Amino acid sequence: MVLRRYALGIEYDGSGFSGWQRLSKPGEPDLRGEPTIQASLEEALSFVAGRPTEVVCAGRTDAGVHAAAQVVHFDGPAQRDPRGWMLGTTSRLPPAVCVRWCLPVAADFHARFSARARRYRYRILNRTVRPALERQYLSWERKPLDADAMHRAAQALLGEHDFSAFRTVHCQAPHARRDLQHISVRRDGDVVAIEVQANAFLHHMVRNIVGSLLPVGRGEQHEGWVGELLAGRDRTVAGPTAPSAGLVFLGPRYPAQWQLPAEVTL
Template sequence: MTLFHPLDDRTPLAGRLAMAVEYDGSGYCGWQRLKHAASVQGALETALARVASASVTVHASGRTDSGVHATRQVIHFDVPAPRSEKAWVFGVNANLPRDIAVRWVTQVPDDFHARFKALARRYRYVLLNQPSRPVLERANVTWCRDPLDADAMHRAAQALVGEHDFSSFRAAGCQSKTPWRHLHFIEVHRHGPLVVIDVQGNAFLHHMIRNIAGALVTVGRGEAGDDYLAELMALRDRTRADVTAPACGLHFVDSLYDDAWGLPAEPLGPNLLAFLGEWTGERPLPDCPWVAFRRGRPVAAEGEAT
């Protein structure tokens, strides 16, 4: 796979387009457009409107909170005026602030939906574990000056894998109708001074990953044992759980879709983890009812094979 390909400046793209967007969330209230504060969605729709010479409404694969970053936020929109691939990428980027950029654009069928066709979402929470405070990385990592045991954090995190009630890890203002989510995997690894929490699931509750990260840091410091996350989850009570980790260390790195949609593959972010060498879509998704439903396959009754 290559990161470089010539952008077509001749063929107009019409109909429905999918686009990947990268952003530093430090200066934004989050993804969703709000009247009282700057949002990533608002900045993107303004830039798209200038290229299209008409208003554009975008739909995203998922929301991110205030201060959270993204390297592969997949969105879709219906084209009000045909423009070439080069115009959509270069033109939109020319009208975006420096902390937001379009990575690619591609034409998709009219029944594609960035949110409702997503099979999974993946995040990476990055901790810089060293005695001195970060300088070059200060906007996109969370600094922890106490030594962390990444192996203990990984062991404790395994209690979260599977389908569970994550009430203990949802924010008080979470608007989801259900606290149940399916975590496909959660891994904690050390890479020199970096400790990375890598988590994928069907979807996530408000502040869910940051609340999990806060609890895992407690384990990493040696203040709680391997059963700590399981104990918190069993409480189903956010008020009795751990602290919320800062937003600056959280990165939305992937939205996964069925291969039939033909979305481009690219290295998972953030770029400071490029040495890991993993590309989107490499890991198999679990054979579970949610994935089957999103792929349009019949879901077997409980107890039956799918």
């Protein structure tokens, strides 16, 4: 059988999943009974391919985190049309997951290692009353937030630094140096949105950054505090980890040579 490499753009609501990463070996049932995005996708792809099929993703997401354009690659039978992969796989996925696009790619394309950046957005409903609509996609803060102060404080994080102050103790990365390329905090009505782009992220890094910007927004810490946390490299004195519900993985970004959709191209 002739195989060809394909890239998929995956959209998912992470609310009902225990995260991206499969909790069992390929082809084996998940004995913990906790569904994952990877296991659901591989099961659907394997049905369409008629053979066991594994995927590699651009960036693993935690339980409750959503994705607008997660990118994966897999090797499947070359004779199948990309549209067939997209529609056939989606028909076998749970309602909270879909394949938005499928493209054939060069054999040396790698969803993780070919990416040059990754983007996230965190949204906070900032009003007295908790959300009823879209509550799975929003965090909530009842105290007024100064988004402009949060934005100014966040600029201290730009550039390549040791982000130990914003990594979880469970992070398995060999080092904490990351290149944070963009961060912004903007208010649109009652919603405060934080957007972050970096070459890569540590475990819980975005949620820990948000958790440390919130005291600045509430006026409990001065704007220079976030920069002090970065320099101090001490997770224990930084803000708490923000809830997962407000976080969406907007997707990785790749060099134009891979000819992927504009939303995931630099």
